[in-house]
Every structure is written in C-alpha cells, then in structure tokens.
Amino acid sequence: MEEFNRYAEYYNAFYKDKDYVGEAKVIQQLLMQYGEGVKSIIDFGCGTGRHDIELERLGYDCTGIDQSEKMIAVARENSQLNNIKVSFSVNDIRQYYSDKKYDAVISMFHVMSYQNTNADVLSALESARRMLDMGGLFIFDAWYGSGCLTDLPEVRIKKAETERSEITRIAIPTMYNQNNTVEVLYEIIAVDKSTGQAECFKESHKMRYFFKPEMEYYLRQRNFELIDCLDCNTNEQPELTSWTCYFIARAR
Numbered sequence: 001m002e003e004f005n006r007y008a009e010y011y012n013a014f015y016k017d018k019d020y021v022g023e024a025k026v027i028q029q030l031l032m033q034y035g036e037g038v039k040s041i042i043d044f045g046c047g048t049g050r051h052d053i054e055l056e057r058l059g060y061d062c063t064g065i066d067q068s069e070k071m072i073a074v075a076r077e078n079s080q081l082n083n084i085k086v087s088f089s090v091n092d093i094r095q096y097y098s099d100k101k102y103d104a105v106i107s108m109f110h111v112m113s114y115q116n117t118n119a120d121v122l123s124a125l126e127s128a129r130r131m132l133d134m135g136g137l138f139i140f141d142a143w144y145g146s147g148c149l150t151d152l153p154e155v156r157i158k159k160a161e162t163e164r165s166e167i168t169r170i171a172i173p174t175m176y177n178q179n180n181t182v183e184v185l186y187e188i189i190a191v192d193k194s195t196g197q198a199e200c201f202k203e204s205h206k207m208r209y210f211f212k213p214e215m216e217y218y219l220r221q222r223n224f225e226l227i228d229c230l231d232c233n234t235n236e237q238p239e240l241t242s243w244t245c246y247f248i249a250r251a252r
Contacts (some may be wrong), residue, residue, distance in 0.1 A: 007203050008185060010167050011048055013160040014106070024054035024127065025156035027139065031104055034248050035137045038103040039241040042131055044140075045111030049075030053084045063102070089189070092241060094123035102131050107140035112246065113207040116181055118218075121208075125222035132234075133252040138224060139248050141232055143209035145180065147243035153182050155246055165190040169239040183209045212238065224249040 031038045039061055043052050046064030048071055056061050067070050075088045078142040080180035088099055093111070105128045115121045128138045160167045170187040183206045191198045230236065232244040 007188065008048075008068055008074060010160065010162070010165075010169075010188065010190065011066070011071070011234065012074065013162050013167060014158060014169060016154040016160070018050075020050040020054050024051055024058060027051070027055065027059075027106060027108070028058050030139050030246065030248060031137065034139075035104060035251070036133050036135075038137065040102045040105045041106055042102045044096075044105060044107040044128060045109075045114070046054060046075060046088065047109060049078050049086060049088055052086045052088075052106050053079055053082050056084045056086055062086050064088045065093065065096060069088050085214050093127055094120055095128045100131075101133050102136065104137040104139065106138075110142055110207065112140045112142040112247075113209065114205070116179070116206050116208050121122050122221060125224065127219060129222050129224060129251055137248065137252045138251070139246060141244055142215070143182075143207055143216075143244050144238055144242045144245040145209045145211040145232075146240050148182065150240050151243065161193075164194070165192055167191075179208075181206055183207075185238070196244045209213070212245075219247075219249050223252045224251050 038047050041055060041060050041062050043062060043064040046052055054061040064075060067090065068076070069090050072088050072090050077088045078086070093107070094221045095113070103159045112121070112124065115124050132138065143226065154186045155173070156171045158169045161223045172185045172187070174185070176183065183204055186203045187207060188201065188202070189198060189200045211233050212229045219226050225246060226249050228248040229238060231238050231242040232246055238245050
C-alpha cells in the first residue's frame with residue numbers, strides 16, 4: 001500500500017493531540033442513538049488502533065483491520081502499551097470476508113474517502129454489509145463535498161516531534177474536480193535530534209469527497225439505508241461549510 005508507508009512511523013506524533021477519547025464517546029453516542037444493544041464492532045481502516053482501544057475501555061468488543069502492515073504493527077504496539085486486548089489484522093476493506101458477524105461496522109478518520117473510484121466505494125460497502133445481520137449499523141466519516149468546494153484545500157504545514165526526531169510535514173493539495181478527488185502530497189522532513197541529520201520523503205494521499213445523495217445511492221446498492229448524515233464538528237445537519245460528515249447507515 002502506497003499511503004501510510006513511511007508515514008506510519010510518524011503518525012502518532014502528528015496526531016498525538018487528536019481527541020481519540022472524545023471521538024470514541026461520539027461513536028458510542030451514535031451507536032446508542034441509532035442502534036440497540038451494540039457490543040461487537042469491527043473497525044474498517046483502524047490505523048494505529050486508538051479508536052478501538054478507547055472503545056474497548058467503554059465496554060465494546062473491537063476488531064480492527066487495515067491494509068497497512070506498518071499501521072497494524074503500531075496498533076498492536078499501542079494495545080500492548082495500554083494493556084488493552086484488541087484483535088488487529090492486515091486486510092483490505094474492499095475484499096474482507098469473515099464468517100463472524102458484528103453488531104456494527106465503523107470506519108473513522110476518512111477511510112471511505114480513500115476509496116477513490118465508484119468500484120472501490122461499492123466494494124467497501126459490500127464488505128461492510130457482509131459483516132452485519134439485518135439492522136446492523138455502519139457508521140463512517142468522509143470528506144464532504146460542499147465544504148471542500150466552499151473552503152478549498154490549501155497548503156498546510158505541521159510540526160511534531162518524537163524522542164528521536166523533529167518532524168515537519170508539508171501538505172500540498174491538488175484538486176481534481178472531474179472525479180471529486182483531492183490529491184494531497186505529503187513531504188515529510190525528519191531531523192535527528194542527536195546528529196542533526198535530516199531525511200526527507202514524500203507520500204501521495206488521494207482523497208474523494210462525497211455528497212449526501214451520492215452516498216445514499218451507493219449505500220442502497222449494497223443493501224444499506226442511510227438514516228442520518230451529520231457534520232463531524234457540530235453533530236448537526238451539514239451546512240455549506242461542512243468539511244467532514246458522519247454517515248449513519250442501517251443494513252437492510
């Protein structure tokens with residue numbers, strides 16, 4: 001997998017201030033509001049596993065899959081450090097199959113936006129549907145079209161550090177309006193604190209933004225009913241400036 005290859009090494013550093021505890025509570029709120037008796041969850045695109053660790057603390061039985069071997073390695077390390085047992089494995093959400101059923105599928109931090117083509121979207125939704133009995137929930141977030149086109153992506157610089165390195169990330173976006181995608185070129189510069197030696201590498205992350213009627217159509221093609229769409233920042237109905245949204249769907 002090209003995305004999150006070298007970048008996985010510095011992922012925790014860049015997102016150390018991300019409120020995983022608060023986000024897990026939002027997921028819990030959505031599960032309680034739209035579902036009933038949800039206990040088992042599979043996380044599609046679990047990354048470093050921090051949502052799953054927090055959800056386990058809230059009493060859920062979590063499983064996490066991700067296509068990146070390095071992300072899964074970090075997730076397993078995170079679970080050991082936190083003394084939280086979560087089952088993590090390397091799998092492609094577009095092709096995943098298991099005989100086990102879950103009460104809910106979640107997919108956070110815009111994993112669905114990495115599904116750039118219609119075929120990718122439908123394959124990921126089909127995999128999610130296989131994990132659920134009728135009435136099961138699929139909750140995911142994604143880039144939202146109106147916000148992306150109202151507040152256009154721009155170059156952003158972020159700094160972070162680990163015990164060994166000082167890191168700078170430069171994110172350079174390119175819009176492709178013909179297919180509703182934004183290619184974000186990440187340039188990472190890591191400077192070793194002890195030697196001053198610097199290394200630089202680049203990774204390209206192509207993200208797709210969606211509109212509510214579009215996603216509703218895709219969900220229906222895979223036997224889901226879209227039951228709500230909420231701005232990720234306000235948990236209210238999306239507005240023109242909404243950049244990311246939660247989609248809540250129920251298996252039919």
